Amino acid sequence: MTKKITASPLLWPALALVALLVVNVILTPSFLNIRVQDGHLFGSLIDILRNGAPTMLVALGMTLVIASRGIDLSVGAVVAVSGALACAHIAGSDQPGSTGTVLSAMGIALGVAVALGLWNGALVSVFGVQPIIATLVLMTAGRGIALFITDGQIVTTESAPFKVLGAGFAFGLPVAILVSLAVFALVGLLTRRTALGMLLESVGINPEASRLAGVRHRSIVFAVYVFSALCAGIAGLMIASNISAADANNAGLWIEMDAILAVVIGGTSLLGGRFSLTGTILGALIIQTLTTTVYTAGITPETTLVFKALVVIAVCLLQAPKFRALLRRRRRTARTTPAAPVSVRPAEPVVTR
Known part of the structure; x- marks a missing residue:
């Protein structure tokens, strides 16, 4: 049982999350306190869940894309476009408060x-464009589209129904986290209770072999990019709803990097194939908890990226089989290395007269 636990790819992300929570408790003893107010749960942990919900959504979509041996750098731009369209439509309506x-x-x-x-x-699966190039095009153009929609301004809206998605509560919990968990459950059922997950892994491991085996690999690749964009669109609505505004310059900025880091921390290989949705959720929580820790410690926000890089490097090294094997080999060598022999000078013969 112990070997099974230590061999699990979720062990080190879980330990990293626990370590970050312990650091926060040391810095703020009341960090884990949760209070009930007006039937809703409030506290630092609830804030982490609510603020990390958009990253979770984007990371879930990114997990399936990476499992297919691809990458999607355009999710941040899709987040900005989605929020800009929603806020512009509501602000330009005669009844912004209408459901x-x-x-x-x-x-x-x-x-x-x-x-x-x-x-x-279409670019990736039909025309064969490299995923990093295809999505990099939209990453650049999409941000410009969002700025065009908002005319380069921050579009604000005062709509109570719209604010529910990002800042509302249901059953005592933030609506944002409930939506993210619902998507997680749906994707988990589709990929682990049906053949879809196995087909996706086969496409990621060897696209040509899966094609020869009769798998419609192009359709699967096509679908994962659509799903990734849909998750990014929902995340964009969450972010815009939370602040009741659309900021095309900053909405979703670097969220693609956070999503990729969350996927890597969760144990999904960037080379495609096997993936872990639970690990991705843990990775997203680590990213958000780390951001909260930086703010709690009074460190300037500009250095958050440095701390993210350090944590990601540490977790990835601990997950790497070669690095763990090297550590085990060194511990084993330290235990079995015999002590240096002690030379004993022979006694001089006794001369009797």
């Missing part, structure tokens, strides 16, 4: 997000 207006704004935003995912999927 119908909010639903139509969300529908438009998610529809455009899916269209952007179709664009990425």
Whole structure:
């Protein structure tokens, strides 16, 4: 049982998350306190879950893309476009507080997000463009599209129904985290209770062999890019809803990097193939908890990226089989190395007269 636990790829991410929580408790003894106010749960842990929900969503989509041996650098731009479309539609409506207006704004935003995912999927699966190049194009152009929608301004909106997604509560918990967990459960059922997960892994391990085996690898690659864009679109709505505004310059900025880091920390290989959705969730929580720790410690926010890099390097090294084997070999060598022999000078013969 002990060997099974230590061999699990989730061990080190879980320990890293626990270590960050311990550091926060040392810095702020009341860090783990959760209070109930107006039937809702509040506290630092709840804030981590709510603020980390967009990253979780984007990372879930990124997990499936990376499992197919791809990458999606455009998710941050899709986040910005989605939030910009929703806020612009609501702000330009005669009834910004209407539920119908909010639903139509969300529908438009998610529809455009899916269209952007179709664009990425077509470039990669149909035309054979390298994923990093195909998504880099949209990463650059998408941010410009979001700025064009908002005319380079921060579009604010005061709509109570719209604010529910990012800042509302249901069953005592933030709606954002409930949505993220629902998507996680749905993806988990589809990939672990059906053949879809196995087909996706086969495409990531060897696309040509999967094609010869009759797997419709292009359709699977196409679908994962659409799903990734859809997750990014929902995350964009969450971020815009939380602040009741669309900031095309900063919304979703570097979220693609956080998502990739979360996927890598969770144990999914960048070479494609096997993936871990639970590990991705742990990785996203580590990223958000680390950000909270930096703020709690009074460290300037500009250095957050440095701390993220250090934590990611440490966790990835501990996950690497070669690095762990090297550590075990050194410990074993230290235990079995015999002590240096002690030379004993022979006694001089006694001369009797």
